[in-house]
Amino acid sequence: MTTIRTVSGRRQSEKKFVPVEKLFYEEMSIRQEDRILCGTMGSILDIKVKTPFRQGAKTYQKVQINEQVYDVITIDADRHVRLFWYLQKVGDVRDQRAENQTSD
Secondary structure, X not given: OEEEEOOOOOEXXXXXXXXXXXXXXXXXXXXXXXXXXXXXXXXXXXXXXEEEOXXXXXXXXXXXXXXXXXXXXXXEEEOOOEEEEEEEEEEEHHHHHHHHHHHO
C-alpha cells in the first residue's frame, strides 16, 4: 500500500494498493483448527491459499486476489517448499478506485 498525496503534496487518508509481484496460488479448504488459530490472534479467517515458497513473505504485506484485498493473518511454511497464507478480507480494489475518483 502506498500513501496518496494531493497536488500540493499533502497526505490523503486513502491508500492505494501497488502490486510488487505475482504468485501462483491454490485456494485451500479451511479447517476448524485454522479458524481457531486465527481467532486466537483476534482475526477472522476468510480465505486460505497455498503458494510456492518464497523467502520474502511477511505478515505485514497485503494480498490481492482478483479485485479483493486481504490482510495476512499468518503464514505457515512447509519445509521451504510451499507457504500457506491465512487471509482476512479488508477491502475491494473497485471500492478504493471509486473513493479515489470521488475525492479528486
